[in-house]
Amino acid sequence: MNLSDPIIELKGVGDELAGKLAILRIRTIDDLIEDFPRRYEDYSTITSAKNLRPGPVTIKAKISSVVGRYVRRGMHITEAIASDDTASVRLVWFNQPYRAAAIRAGQDYFVAGEYRLSRQRFSILNPSVELVSDFPINTARIIPVYRETKGLKSNQIRRLIREALNIVKELPEHLPAWLIKDQKLLAYKEAIGEIHFPSSLDLWEQAKRRLAFEEIFQLTLAALLNRQEVLAEKGLAIPFNEKLAKDFVLKLPFKLTNAQRKVVWAIYQDMAKNQPMNRLVEGDVGSGKTVVAAMAALTAMEQGFQVAFMAPTEILARQHAETLLNLLGNVGYGDQVGLLLGSLTPAQKKTAHQKIADGTIRLIIGTHALISEKVDMHKLGLIIIDEQHRFGVGQRKKLQAKAGHMPHVLHMTATPIPRSLALTLYGELDISVLDEMPPGRQKIKTKLVSPNSKKTLYKQIDKELAAGRQMFVVCPVITETGASRGLSAEETFKQLSEHEFKHRKVGLLHGRLKPAEKERVMQDFIDRQYDILVSTTVIEVGVDVPNATVMLIVGAERFGLAQIHQLRGRVGRGAHQSYCFLMLSDSKAPIQRLRALENTTDGFRLAELDLELRGPGAIYGSIQHGALDLRIANLSDMKLIAAARAAAQNFIDKKEDIDNYPHLVSRVTALRAVTNLN
Numbered sequence: 001m002n003l004s005d006p007i008i009e010l011k012g013v014g015d016e017l018a019g020k021l022a023i024l025r026i027r028t029i030d031d032l033i034e035d036f037p038r039r040y041e042d043y044s045t046i047t048s049a050k051n052l053r054p055g056p057v058t059i060k061a062k063i064s065s066v067v068g069r070y071v072r073r074g075m076h077i078t079e080a081i082a083s084d085d086t087a088s089v090r091l092v093w094f095n096q097p098y099r100a101a102a103i104r105a106g107q108d109y110f111v112a113g114e115y116r117l118s119r120q121r122f123s124i125l126n127p128s129v130e131l132v133s134d135f136p137i138n139t140a141r142i143i144p145v146y147r148e149t150k151g152l153k154s155n156q157i158r159r160l161i162r163e164a165l166n167i168v169k170e171l172p173e174h175l176p177a178w179l180i181k182d183q184k185l186l187a188y189k190e191a192i193g194e195i196h197f198p199s200s201l202d203l204w205e206q207a208k209r210r211l212a213f214e215e216i217f218q219l220t221l222a223a224l225l226n227r228q229e230v231l232a233e234k235g236l237a238i239p240f241n242e243k244l245a246k247d248f249v250l251k252l253p254f255k256l257t258n259a260q261r262k263v264v265w266a267i268y269q270d271m272a273k274n275q276p277m278n279r280l281v282e283g284d285v286g287s288g289k290t291v292v293a294a295m296a297a298l299t300a301m302e303q304g305f306q307v308a309f310m311a312p313t314e315i316l317a318r319q320h321a322e323t324l325l326n327l328l329g330n331v332g333y334g335d336q337v338g339l340l341l342g343s344l345t346p347a348q349k350k351t352a353h354q355k356i357a358d359g360t361i362r363l364i365i366g367t368h369a370l371i372s373e374k375v376d377m378h379k380l381g382l383i384i385i386d387e388q389h390r391f392g393v394g395q396r397k398k399l400q401a402k403a404g405h406m407p408h409v410l411h412m413t414a415t416p417i418p419r420s421l422a423l424t425l426y427g428e429l430d431i432s433v434l435d436e437m438p439p440g441r442q443k444i445k446t447k448l449v450s451p452n453s454k455k456t457l458y459k460q461i462d463k464e465l466a467a468g469r470q471m472f473v474v475c476p477v478i479t480e481t482g483a484s485r486g487l488s489a490e491e492t493f494k495q496l497s498e499h500e501f502k503h504r505k506v507g508l509l510h511g512r513l514k515p516a517e518k519e520r521v522m523q524d525f526i527d528r529q530y531d532i533l534v535s536t537t538v539i540e541v542g543v544d545v546p547n548a549t550v551m552l553i554v555g556a557e558r559f560g561l562a563q564i565h566q567l568r569g570r571v572g573r574g575a576h577q578s579y580c581f582l583m584l585s586d587s588k589a590p591i592q593r594l595r596a597l598e599n600t601t602d603g604f605r606l607a608e609l610d611l612e613l614r615g616p617g618a619i620y621g622s623i624q625h626g627a628l629d630l631r632i633a634n635l636s637d638m639k640l641i642a643a644a645r646a647a648a649q650n651f652i653d654k655k656e657d658i659d660n661y662p663h664l665v666s667r668v669t670a671l672r673a674v675t676n677l678n
């Protein structure tokens with residue numbers, strides 16, 4: 001038998017049980033044994049009946065006088081006496097009428113349960129009982145407790161796991177022998193056995209380490225293999241033109257920050273190699289990524305190559321086009337800049353297509369439709385991707401096919417990526433960090449607000465609006481549900497536009513609107529048709545509205561710190577003092593975590609805090625990152641990550657053939673699709 005076999009193949013599993021397991025998303029034997037316990041209960045100490053103390057206990061005893069009866073209103077009670085050499089104790093089960101028939105007189109049992117006072121008598125309540133053996137699963141050990149579902153309890157799952165362990169015993173090891181030895185790991189079968197049925201705390205910890213190591217090893221190996229595949233492609237060596245770069249920098253109205261210079265330099269070196277660049281530039285909102293992108297683009301354009309610049313929305317594409325036209329216009333490349341959007345008229349599109357095909361337009365700015373549309377970019381040398389995480393090998397291959405070679409790729413993001421994630425989830429990319437803000441940035445005043453001070457706050461905000469400024473209001477959900485009273489964008493919109501701010505113009509934006517409607521609402525806000533824009537996090541990415549000075553986050557405790565930090569970056573982009581108000585949904589909401597936002601503007605620090613406090617889902621939840629679904633490893637365990645990554649590199653350096661490790665192949669193949677950000 002194999003781990004990948006359907007669960008129904010397992011002894012003791014029929015259709016009905018398989019159906020219940022499917023509810024827990026357990027479909028294969030592998031799913032079952034990787035369904036690690038949620039917690040454990042310690043019944044490992046066997047006590048004599050005479051020495052029982054209130055709490056969880058196990059005794060070894062014979063059971064007699066088992067009597068079941070219905071008491072009132074359908075309530076059933078089974079009582080019995082358990083005796084060892086030292087004393088007798090009463091056992092009581094509620095509503096388990098089958099107990100009486102299941103117990104055999106004269107046999108030795110382990111009896112485990114809660115010993116406590118019930119109706120004036122000490123008893124063991126609802127105990128698990130099983131015949132004494134050298135591998136009990138419900139008693140006399142540290143007992144695993146699993147996720148349960150209706151009609152499927154932990155004791156049944158224990159029985160199945162016990163059965164599956166017989167299969168695991170027969171399986172080959174998942175990892176190379178040298179790796180197990182180097183890292184002093186438990187063998188796979190031992191680790192799986194110990195994680196479910198720990199024989200000691202020490203072995204349980206070793207099991208956890210082994211399994212976590214394996215998970216991170218798979219993840220980093222997947223990333224490194226992706227990376228290797230890209231590097232094996234022949235790329236275009238595009239040398240940079242020093243004179244042109246200097247000229248460009250001289251004509252900027254500001255001096256580049258040191259961080260910008262370092263990052264541009266790294267990009268130039270990448271592009272000059274005949275291997276394709278695959279670099280991620282991360283820099284907080286406002287750190288000046290666009291200039292960096294422009295310098296990369298200019299280098300490719302000067303050498304006669306085309307550049308595709310992709311933004312997440314049409315509005316952002318337009319804003320970028322305007323900026324880039326300015327920047328490149330300074331050095332005489334303005335007429336090579338073109339915009340290609342779905343919303344252009346057919347005639348405009350046709351002209352754009354022609355100019356792209358004949359090479360007059362070298363910098364093509366658009367949305368992701370640039371890849372799928374029939375655009376003839378046969379001289380494509382560089383792809384720049386702004387603010388999105390879904391561009392991977394698959395898409396790159398498409399463009400490669402289109403261009404006839406593998407272009408360089410530059411990703412840009414304002415999402416701070418802690419080092420641990422850079423090495424795992426983003427391990428296939430080279431990463432540069434713009435860790436320095438241009439000088440003279442105003443500080444956004446951030447303040448936590450209790451719902452009781454709403455009135456005062458709205459008065460203060462209205463002064464801003466009266467002075468011509470605008471406000472974003474961000475809500476955690478679109479529509480009202482029981483659990484989100486007053487926190488939805490729809491309800492907030494209604495409330496603000498009909499009451500508190502009925503003298504102002506209020507707009508509503510959320511993810512259920514069609515893309516064109518979303519763009520229109522956003523554009524109207526930019527054009528000051530609205531004073532207030534109520535929305536969900538759809539405004540998170542990149543849009544520039546310098547006149548907006550207030551960011552009001554509703555139900556702030558529902559957001560991750562890094563996410564709020566990104567939202568906060570939507571204001572403070574103009575000359576006016578800006579504010580970020582974190583409104584709590586009730587006065588008892590936990591605020592300790594959110595205080596960090598008042599005190600720091602360091603996106604990395606906030607992301608690290610998020611990772612620590614709430615796990616990676618809090619930062620990258622919106623990306624639905626499959627690899628975040630780690631079962632046991634902790635993505636903030638830097639020591640483990642460093643060791644696993646070194647081991648993965650070692651695996652590659654040793655030229656190990658991954659096909660010799662069938663289990664590893666299947667995991668890594670699945671993960672490669674995820675870590676390549678596809």
Ligand code: ADP
Pocket residue numbers: 254255256257260283284285286287288289290291414438439
């Ligand atoms: P982001 O990293 O968020 O994309 P942008 O590229 O939009 O940031 O830059 C934000 C603003 O900062 C722009 O107005 C840009 O012109 C300006 N800027 C960029 N680099 C510098 C610099 N070195 N000194 C001063 N201002 C800069």
Ligand code: MG
Pocket residue numbers: 289290386542
């Ligand atoms: Mg930007």
